[in-house]
Amino acid sequence: MSDYDFELPDARIALRPAEPRDAARLLTSYADGRLEDRIVRDLPQILAPGDRLVVNDSRVIPARLVGERLRPAGTARVELTLLVEDEPLRWTAFAKPAKRIGEGDTLRFPVPGGVVEGRVEARTGPTVTVRFAADPLAAGAMPLPPYIAAKRAPDARDESDYQTVYADPPGSVAAPTAGLHFTDRLFSALAERGIGLSRVTLHVGAGTFLPVKTEHLNEHEMHAEWGTVSAATVAEIAATKAAGGRIVAVGTTSLRLLESAAGEGVLAPFTGDTRLFIRPGFRFHVADALLTNFHLPRSTLLMLVAAFAGLARMRAIYAHALRHDYRFYSYGDASLIFADPR
Template sequence: MSGPAPVPVSPLKKSDFHYDLPPELIAQEPLPERSASRLLVVPPAPAPFQDRVFRELPELLQPGDLLVFNDTRVIPARLYGHKSTGGRVEILIERLLGDGEARAQLGVSKSPRPGARVALDAGGEAEVLGRDGEFYRLRFHVAEPLEQWLQRAGELPLPPYIQRTPGAGDAERYQTVFAREAGAVAAPTAGLHFDEPLLQALNARGVQFGHVTLHVGAGTFQPVRADDLSQHVMHSEWLNVGAGLVEQIRRTRAAGGRVIAVGTTVVRALESAAKDGALRPYAGETRLFILPGYRIRSVDALITNFHLPESTLLMLVSAFAGKPRVFEAYAHAIAQRYRFFSYGDAMLLFPREEGRA
């Protein structure tokens, strides 16, 4: 006699990750001090939430713990120009390709053909070489090496939910204090809360530091278009997990310390480097899409900002701590008037317990 038929698992939907956020909670400016942000500590249920301040992080960590940062550096990736017909063009560079070439999104009324040229407001031209999906391949004809020229001519690409033009202070504040590898078009925002006094306090506490590089691409702002998440194609990002970090993590775990990711980009990088179950050095592309049902094993805790409704980042966080617990924490944060998104406050999340959703 056969047993009961298995109950089919309903596919996850984008709408499963919706929540209502009062617009006034979207942070439009950074706080005067990076580490003055609030920090919501989210242990596994049923332990209560803790409302803390980010500079108190050393009290929440132990000697021998390892904080892993993303050391990518945001480039001034937004440019403006016009076509030969006079139509305005906005360019958002997604990735530098070398030899004066870049992959970019174009804000245009009509798609330009290969060979078309855009006269740049900052001087020089961008030549359209071709198209790859939603991105264009451009060759820049400018007076300096492209990365160097962008530092002078480009505009910092603040996220679309920040309803203002970038100011002088954003060049410093939309960049982590440990940024060193240029290539991102969006900041790894969990790292924005760290300043030098906090790093010194963590070091004095005996907390170790490690780094990955993941260049956050323009795709991070693309909405999930398919409601059936099995149909979503994740954007590609370049990462590097070095041998030195792999050894740091091995030693930390062997000594009983915890590995704490500073941001979802660190989780994505480490999980991509451990795709066969063992963490190994890896440099290259990733399209890894982490959502509930995926077991994150590379980290023991996660520091992250609050993410947009229905976003892939909210799905990743829900995979780590459990969707019910994450949504309970978001409801608490909204009730307590936390500040949301890139310039907002942060959470310290611990993984869901085995057997919990």
């Protein structure tokens, strides 16, 4: 695990995005080991006509609920992060602190002009199942990552800042953060350059922030995330590759979903859950480049980057970012990593 650990000063954790979004810094890593300090707005010049971006268009839902647990003996403050709506008004959620919540408890969350109540049907470790009397999203706020939420509360700016400009189907409880850097102006410049755009959907779960705690990576269990890759997107990617263009996965979520859909080595339409854990030794079939933010130490996302770039190259990228004051995590700067074609 020491291969995936590093020290990061708190001051380097971005609490707000760059303004404008496409002014974020972009550390570009080429297959020969060269590193260039660019900005996201340079993408049309870095990429070539005929290349294609693949973005994750999942929309973040207001999944963070703060309220109270009701018991005859008294109340207690509780927080939920909604994960999956198993059936109408019945949600699986992470609870904090989970030890304050038990089966049969009533939870109450404020909404304008009233409250939304829910009854706890089950609890397993940090996860609870709650049946609500009304839509709990009415009581929700943007589910900022724990390292931001620990420093400040979500506010009105986050409702737009923590959402990509192309977000469509709702379902994520964490933003596909590489996509936060894009603007309509940048997409126009990319299109004028002849760079294509395709969409996939992967609803990101809260497990994306969880560190790996097992000593051996093959013992780590990934949380399931639902995604879909359409036949149209598969055809667009195939045509791009046939013409000699490169596929640029925008974010680790897009990359994981594309590789899940290419489980047999050939990209095919896909709909369903994925638990794919990409780590060094993984053989990639679809993406030629990865655009991604700088990730948490000991996280599965950092291991994915090491698998794509190679462990030594990943270390060099992060060492450069630390030396040159790049901003880290969800609201931070980005890297563009070109795969070694070998």
